[in-house]
Amino acid sequence: MSVTAPAGFSAAGIAAGGAGRPDLALVVNHGPTLAAAGQFTGNRVKAAPVHWSQQVLRGGRVSAVLLDAACANSCTGPLGFQDTHAAVERAARALGHNAAEIAVAATGPMGVRPAMDRLLPGVDHAAEQLSEFGGERAARAIMTSDTQPKTAAVRGAGWTVGGMAKGSAPLAPGLATLLVVLTTDADLPATELDRALRAATRVTFDRIDADGVMSTNDTVLLLASGAAGTTPEPAEFAAAVESVCADLARQLVRDVEGATKEVLVEVVHAASEADALAVGRAVAGNAQVKRAVRAEVADWPGVLAAVGATGAAFEPHRLAVAVNGVWVCRDGAPAAAVAEVDLRFREVTLTVDLAAGDRSAALRTTDLTAAPAARAR
Template identity: 50%
Template structure:
């Protein structure tokens, strides 16, 4: 099984790096899919802002997972109904407006988007998924007209080579398009994602479309997707803020004619989701450190997740990392607020390969830890069992505060 994701950006000039890389086809890498991305003025930058991905079959199987936020955007409410029968013909996505808390007008806009796509594709609107991303509370007649026009333009531009265009069209504050392709034994998985802020469990603030030409039933697709997101997107906790528009969709064309080994396909899908989660982490708004928190020897996986998340959401810890300070005391203070089974006075904490805390007491000098690289590793050994989990987060920076204070201006 070979992996062909584009190189992940490592620094602030990621936009230039992204432009210099050969395009990964992403969602159009598997057979049976076409896509497009067009610009209709939803973004003030004039960049692409409406994308369509169409499954040409022969299978039209689909599965999706959605934000667990009770406050759900209109496209989420629509797509939850569409996906109920495990069938979808296409997905329409727009950036530049979340279409959330826009009243009945907003839901009608989503419905009309599905109807416009269905009419042009010759299918039923109940088989069209819809996604939106952007500023909450924005949406008017101009927004609706642009989305509907963009849907028509994108469908007219559909191509099996336009996966990269679709990936660029769903970007908001992202600095790079995020795509991944994995080739299995006679089948392929392709994917695209957007997300750079409000990254928290319940998926993270992101739109993800995954495609495969493997042969799967709706039940198999749903089970594989939930298993993969559980250990990837649901472990991404950049800023502790949960979005209203999160959706991860898996579309299955079956065009390869190959029924994959279940374990092999599940592992590949998890690899795709994890790779995208890491790309989302690496492009988080204003971040200067990508922090991987590995909790080991926990009494249960749930305990490991709870402990890791308590550190990922601790602003004192995140501020310390921004200041290149390996403050392990803040780690112990954070994990002490959890209900996990462990003795705080037996815990070891390691930063970037240097164990600074052993059995709840100082070990190596802090000066031995170099936190200047962007990649930062924290290992927490609870010494309470044999379970483990990894949480992905970022530091808390001046740039993050500035970008989010000026987001709607």
């Protein structure tokens, strides 16, 4: 499991301050190849580590990833970028690598610069602790509000894809950052990694409800070592990457503090996938819908109102809604009795039939709304 499941990688997770919980992770690709691909936040306000890593990824090669869970280094201006640069140079020196091939990711408080007297010695310490069995420790070191480390791996014919993620957060109040590092020992060029990663994130991490808070730090990286000496079929490799991403995404949804329900929102008979997704996101993110799910009430009118606020193609009088498979709304009006729906279990499925085409999409969310006001007091 984790990033050291494939051959050719080592990792470490340490407490950069020397005490306290682990907050700094390092993942090193020992090659022979260093091909890599990355996906980053769509937020136009990007943290310094994102700016740095986007530059690195343009070269298609990554020899190491440094992950700081103690400071997001976001909204810190040119000085914050210098801090990121200094941390990378320190890692390059410690590892004997080219700084231009070292990616960085970070999560934690925004608007403050990292404490360099903690971070720089931490980088040295992490480099000393690198181990081919260090994947689990790295996964623990990137946790913030997460209650559990999140790791996954899939084995192909002579090659492996492994990965770790952090972020109870993309769905929960607070730190909304998603950090993911995927590794493989397959021998593939950066273009192929990029194709597989894009396809996988589109149907996994992009389909968990983010409560409308888009982080400045979201980073998803895929590194290939080529150590297995095997080049898988593109489709087979893409399926493995998607499977690891789906596993991690599901773990993210499960690890949302305070959630009592896991909700699958399915949209069927849409005119386009974009419509299906827009409707799915509107329903998954709707406060009234989430509150009803939490209260174990089949509030299909709330679902219709969420659908009605989108620009998707549909006729209001043809909409249908099922809750846990019971069609409580047909033709935009009441159908089966709401009392027939059993909402006592943790898993809830909301199905919206747009009666407008043959496309569909599914998203995962929870019953937790953006920020329970009571918690902030």
